Amino acid sequence: MTSDIESSKLEDNGTTKTEIIFPNLSFKEKLNLFFSREPPPKEPNPQFFWWYPPNQSKKEKTVVFKLDCFILSYVCLSYWSKYLDQSNISSAYVSGMKEDLHLHGAQYNWIQNCFTIGFGFGGLISLLMTRISPNIILPGCEVIWGVFCLALYKSNSFRYVAIMRFFQGLFEGCSYPAIYQILGSYYNRNELARRAGIFTSSGMVGSMFSGYFQAAVYKNLNGVNGIEGWRWLFIVDFSVTIPIAILGFFVLIPRNAKKVWWLKKEELELANERMKFRGKPPSDKWDWNSIKRILSSWQFYVFPSAFVLWDLSGQGGSYFAIIMKGLGGYSVYQLNTIPTIQTVFRIITCLISGLVVDITATRWHSLLVVMILWLTGLGILVGWEVSKGALFFGLILLGVSTPFSPLWMGWLSRLTHEDVQLRFATISVMNLFSSLLQIPWSVKLFNTDFAPRYYKAYRWCLGLNSILLLYVPLTVLFDRYQNRKRALYKIEVTKNNVTIIEDFFKLDSEKDQDSVSLRSVEIGTKEKSGFKVTVVS
Numbered sequence: 288m289t290s291d292i293e294s295s296k297l298e299d300n301g302t303t304k305t306e307i308i309f310p311n312l313s314f315k316e317k318l319n320l321f322f323s324r325e326p327p328p329k330e331p332n333p334q335f336f337w338w339y340p341p342n343q344s345k346k347e348k349t350v351v352f353k354l355d356c357f358i359l360s361y362v363c364l365s366y367w368s369k370y371l372d373q374s375n376i377s378s379a380y381v382s383g384m385k386e387d388l389h390l391h392g393a394q395y396n397w398i399q400n401c402f403t404i405g406f407g408f409g410g411l412i413s414l415l416m417t418r419i420s421p422n423i424i425l426p427g428c429e430v431i432w433g434v435f436c437l438a439l440y441k442s443n444s445f446r447y448v449a450i451m452r453f454f455q456g457l458f459e460g461c462s463y464p465a466i467y468q469i470l471g472s473y474y475n476r477n478e479l480a481r482r483a484g485i486f487t488s489s490g491m492v493g494s495m496f497s498g499y500f501q502a503a504v505y506k507n508l509n510g511v512n513g514i515e516g517w518r519w520l521f522i523v524d525f526s527v528t529i530p531i532a533i534l535g536f537f538v539l540i541p542r543n544a545k546k547v548w549w550l551k552k553e554e555l556e557l558a559n560e561r562m563k564f565r566g567k568p569p570s571d572k573w574d575w576n577s578i579k580r581i582l583s584s585w586q587f588y589v590f591p592s593a594f595v596l597w598d599l600s601g602q603g604g605s606y607f608a609i610i611m612k613g614l615g616g617y618s619v620y621q622l623n624t625i626p627t628i629q630t631v632f633r634i635i636t637c638l639i640s641g642l643v644v645d646i647t648a649t650r651w652h653s654l655l656v657v658m659i660l661w662l663t664g665l666g667i668l669v670g671w672e673v674s675k676g677a678l679f680f681g682l683i684l685l686g687v688s689t690p691f692s693p694l695w696m697g698w699l700s701r702l703t704h705e706d707v708q709l710r711f712a713t714i715s716v717m718n719l720f721s722s723l724l725q726i727p728w729s730v731k732l733f734n735t736d737f738a739p740r741y742y743k744a745y746r747w748c749l750g751l752n753s754i755l756l757l758y759v760p761l762t763v764l765f766d767r768y769q770n771r772k773r774a775l776y777k778i779e780v781t782k783n784n785v786t787i788i789e790d791f792f793k794l795d796s797e798k799d800q801d802s803v804s805l806r807s808v809e810i811g812t813k814e815k816s817g818f819k820v821t822v823v824s
Contacts, residue, residue, distance in 0.1 A: 310775040320771045327770035340477055347561065350554050354473050357549050359482055361531075361538045362466045363489035365429060368528045369462045370493030371500070372436045373402070375524055376452065378501035379517035381608050381622045384442070387515060393734045394445045400726040401449040402456035407722025409460020410715045416465060417711065420542040425465045426535030432458040433528035440514070440521040460722075464714040469539065471700050471710075473558060477645075479700070483693040484641025488634040491689060495630035498608075500524070502623040581712045585765055589758070590699045591717040596755040597691050598721035599728050600748040603665065604629065604685030606733060606741065613739030614675075629682060633689040640690040650694050651759050657694070658756045660687040665752060668745040698762065702769050 312320070339348050376384075380395055390398075409428075416424055435455040442448045466486065474482055501520050509516030540547050540558075547555050581587055607626035611617050617625070640653045647653075667673060667681025696714075703710040732744035 310772075312772070312775075317768075317772075321764070321768040323771060325771070327767045328774045338481070346554075346557060350550070350557050350561070351474075351478065353550060353554065354558065355482075357538045358469065358473055358540070359485070361535055362469060363486055364531045365425065365535060366462065366466060366486060367489045367493040367496075368429070368524075368531050369432075369459055370490040371497050372432060372455065372524050372528060373459060374494045374497040375436070375501070375520050376402070376439075376448075377605075377608060378497050378623055379439075379520055381612050382501050382505050382517040382520075382619050383515055384517045387517070388442060388445060388448070390445060392736055393730050395735045396729045396733060398445070398449050398452055400729060401453040403722045403725045403729075405453040405456030405458075406460040407719045409457040410464055410718030410722070412458075412461035413464040413468065414711055414715055416468060417708070420539075421465060421469055422536055422539035422541050424461065425469070425539065426532045428458040428461050428465075429528060429532035429535065433525050433532060436521055436528065437525035438521075440518040442518070460718060464711070464718060467696055467700070467714065468707075468711065473540075473561075475561060476701060480641045480644040480693075480697055483697055484637045484690075487689065487693045488637045491630050491633040491637065495627040495634075497524075498623040498627045498630075502620050505619055505623075577708050580706075581709050584706075584709055585768075586699065586703050586709060587713050587716070589762060589765060590695065590713055591720060593755060593758040593762075594695065594717040595721045595724055596751045596758070597688065597695065599724060600661075600665075600751040600755065601685075601688040601691075602725065602729065602733060603668065603741070603745055603748045604682070604688055606738070607682050609735060610682065610739040610741070625679075626682075628679075629686040632683050633686040636687050636690045637693060640694055644694065644697065650698050651763050654691065654694055654759050655756075657687050657690050658752065658759065660684055661691075662749065662752055662756070665745055665749040669742070669749055671740055671742065698766075702766060 339351065343351070376398060380390070384390065385395070412424065412428065432455050435451050435458070438451050439448065439455075442451070467483075470479060470482060470486065497520075500523060501517070504519045504523055505516035508514070508519040511519070514522075538549070540550075540555075544555065546552070550558065607629055608622050611622055611625065636657070640657065643653050644650055661684070664681045664684030664687070667677060667684070671678070673681075699713060700710065703713065732747055733741060737744065
C-alpha cells in the first residue's frame with residue numbers, strides 16, 4: 288500500500304463524526320484481490336418482509352409510510368407521465384400522423400433519433416442535483432417537456448416534429464437518473480428493490496396508457512374542433528403532465544431542508560439519519576481528483592457498457608405496433624391496444640423480479656432468468672417463419688428486457704454505495720452513450736422500410752444479447768472483488784469524544800436495520816499511514 292492520506296470530516300450536530308477509511312491499493316494489490324480464491328465477506332441477508340422490516344420502530348414506519356405517500360407516489364406519477372409523453376409519438380404515427388404529414392422512409396426513425404439525442408444529453412442535467420434542489424430540477428424539467436409535448440399538436444412537417452421531439456427528449460433525459468437518485472437518498476437497501484420495481488412499472492403503465500389514450504381519443508375526439516385524433520393525444524398528455532409537475536415543487540424535499548410541510552421536525556431528522564451511511568463523495572466539488580477517482584473505478588466501465596448493450600438490443604421490443612402495421616389487417620384501435628399486452632408483461636416481470644431480489648438478496652439469479660427469456664423471444668423473431676400467434680408470443684417475450692434496468696441499476700447502486708459522485712457520473716454516462724448509439728442503430732437496422740420482418744436487426748439484437756449475458760458472471764466477480772476490498776475498510780465513529788472502530792459490513796447492515804449500538808471503546812492514536820480517509824454521510 289502507498290502512504291497517500293486525504294482526510295475530511297463531517298460533524299453531526301456537533302457531537303457525532305463518521306469517517307470511512309479506504310485502503311489506497313496499488314494496481315497489483317487490486318489484481319490480487321480480484322483473482323483471490325479467498326471467499327469475500329458475506330453481506331448479511333435481511334429477513335424477508337412484505338413492506339416494512341420486522342424490527343423497524345413505529346416512528347420509522349411512520350416516516351417510511353410518509354415517504355411512500357409523497358416521494359414514491361410523486362416519482363411514480365412523474366415517470367408515468369414521462370412515458371406517456373415519450374411513447375405518444377408511436378401511437379400518433381399509427382393513428383394518422385404518417386399519412387397527414389406524408390412521412391416516409393427513415394423519417395420516423397429520425398424523429399425518434401432526435402428525441403434520443405436530446406434524451407442522452409438531458410441526462411447530464413441530473414448532475415445539477417449536486418448543487419440545485421431536486422424539487423426545482425425535476426418538476427422544472429417536467430413543465431418544460433410538457434410544453435414541447437403540447438407544441439407537437441401543431442405539427443405540420445417532419446422538420447417541425449423532429450425539432451420539438453429533440454427538446455422534449457432533452458428535458459425528459461434527467462428524469463430517470465434524477466428519480467433513481469431521489470429514491471436512493473431516502474430508502475435503504477432493504478426497501479429500495481420493491482420501490483424501484485414499482486417506479487419502473489409506473490413508466491410501463493404510462494406507455495400502456497398511451498395506447499389506450501390514443502384509442503379513446505381517436506374514437507371520441509377525432510375531428511372535434513377540426514383537430515385530428517392523433518393531435519388531440521398531445522393536448523391530452525400535456526393536460527395530464529403539468530399538474531403532476533406542479534405537485535413536485537411542493538412534495539420533493541429541498542437540499543439541506545430544515546423544514547418540510549408533510550414531515551414533522553423529528554421525522555425529517557430521522558429520514559436523514561436513516562441514510563447516514565449512504566455514500567458521500569470526498570467533496571461536493573467536481574475537480575480533477577474526483578474525475579481521476581471516477582475514471583479509475585471499474586464501475587464506470589462495466590455498468591455503462593452493459594447498459595448500452597441492453598438498450599440497443601432492447602429496441603427490438605419497441606416495434607410491436609410498427610410490425611403489426613406492416614403485416615396489415617389491423618384497425619387503428621387494434622394497433623393501439625394489442626401491443627399493450629407486452630406492456631402488461633413488462634410490469635408483471637418488473638414486480639416479480641423486485642420481489643425475488645428482496646427474497647434472495649442477490650440479483651444475478653433474476654438477471655439470468657430475464658436473459659434466457661429475452662433470448663428466446665429474439666430467437667423467435669429471427670426465425671420468423673412461425674404462426675402469427677407464435678410471432679406475437681415472441682414479441683411479448685421481448686418485454687422481459689424491462690426488468691433488466693432496475694436490476695442493473697440496483698446492482699450499480701449497491702456497488703457504488705460509498706461514492707455518490709461515481710454513481711451520478713456512471714448513470715449519466717450510461718444514458719448518454721446508450722442514447723447516442725441508438726441513432727445509427729435505429730436508422731441502419733430498424734428503418735420502417737424494413738418492416739415488418741427486421742431480419743438483420745433481430746440477428747444483431749440476438750448477438751448483442753448473447754454478449755450481455757456474459758456480463759452477469761463478470762459482474763458477480765467484480766461484486767466479490769468489491770466486497771473483499773470493503774473488508775479492508777475501517778469505519779471511525781466519534782460520538783461525545785469517544786471514538787470506536789467499526790467493521791464496514793456490520794455497520795452497513797445495522798444502519799440499514801436502524802439498530803446501531805455504538806460500543807463505547809476508548810482508543811488512542813491510530814496509525815493511518817497508507818489509508819485514504821473520506822467522509823460518508
